[in-house]
Amino acid sequence: MIAIFGGTFDPVHLGHINMAQQCVSAFNLSTLYFMPCALPAHKAAPGISTEHRVNMLNAAIKPYPHFALDLRELDRSGPSYSLLSLQELRKEYPSTPILFLIGMDSFNSLNKWFEWQTITELCHIVVYQRPAQSCQVADELKHYMQHALVDDPALITEHLGGKLYFLPGKVLDAASSSIRDDLKKSNKKNELLPDAVSHYIQMHQLYQIDA
Ligand SMILES: Nc1ncnc2c1ncn2[C@@H]1O[C@H](COP(=O)(O)OP(=O)(O)OP(=O)(O)O)[C@@H](O)[C@H]1O
Ligand SMILES: O=C(O)c1ccc[n+]([C@@H]2O[C@H](COP(=O)([O-])O)[C@@H](O)[C@H]2O)c1
Numbered sequence: 001m002i003a004i005f006g007g008t009f010d011p012v013h014l015g016h017i018n019m020a021q022q023c024v025s026a027f028n029l030s031t032l033y034f035m036p037c038a039l040p041a042h043k044a045a046p047g048i049s050t051e052h053r054v055n056m057l058n059a060a061i062k063p064y065p066h067f068a069l070d071l072r073e074l075d076r077s078g079p080s081y082s083l084l085s086l087q088e089l090r091k092e093y094p095s096t097p098i099l100f101l102i103g104m105d106s107f108n109s110l111n112k113w114f115e116w117q118t119i120t121e122l123c124h125i126v127v128y129q130r131p132a133q134s135c136q137v138a139d140e141l142k143h144y145m146q147h148a149l150v151d152d153p154a155l156i157t158e159h160l161g162g163k164l165y166f167l168p169g170k171v172l173d174a175a176s177s178s179i180r181d182d183l184k185k186s187n188k189k190n191e192l193l194p195d196a197v198s199h200y201i202q203m204h205q206l207y208q209i210d211a
Pocket of ligand 2: 005006007008009035037040041042043080081082083102106112113114
């Protein structure tokens with residue numbers, strides 16, 4: 001199984017680590033790849049350098065032997081469309097299931113992603129609950145849910161892609177945007193960040209001013 005967790009990670013926080021851990025244990029993954037995007041397709045570009053985001057990711061995943069980085073999107077110009085990464089992965093691994101982990105807010109707008117229907121064929125979508133985010137989707141996503149949804153994670157490993165699974169687990173009320181806001185108000189240690197990330201932010205005085 002190739003398991004990818006795409007995100008802006010500006011910065012990576014404990015909500016990301018929590019859902020990634022749940023995913024590793026639910027699917028017994030040997031590796032889950034955090035895949036930072038260069039230029040988010042549907043939100044503002046990060047206000048800090050890619051290098052800082054990657055350094056924080058490296059610091060955050062260091063204690064976890066099952067986590068690694070996939071930096072392919074950083075080498076591409078233009079918006080970081082997931083489709084392009086998934087097409088590359090499918091070429092690299094023609095007969096291996098691919099899983100793409102997202103949060104509920106991302107799932108609710110999946111039908112706005114570039115060529116989303118091809119994405120849902122190329123990989124399995126695994127959705128993690130997010131506080132205050134219920135599943136509220138447009139009709140076309142409802143249709144996809146009706147034929148793709150499985151409640152047994154074993155079915156994910158038996159197919160190359162095309163399935164949808166809602167991964168259960170404890171939810172954590174953490175969001176990069178609120179953490180950035182909090183850091184702007186006060187540069188004290190934020191409890192929703194891994195210690196190593198807090199330390200990095202303090203060392204480099206990140207998120208202190210409007211980017
Ligand atoms: N606390 C959380 N619980 C569940 N899913 C989450 C959580 N935080 C992030 N995600 C999911 O992780 C993926 C990457 O998230 P991203 O890097 O954009 O962080 P974010 O906290 O959502 O940022 P922002 O606050 O700017 O929206 C997205 O699919 C998002 O839905
Ligand atoms: O490909 C798209 O059109 C697309 C649109 C929105 C989000 N994504 C991907 O979804 C993942 C989570 O996105 P974000 O913006 O919440 O960090 C990340 O890998 C993004 O590249 C992808």
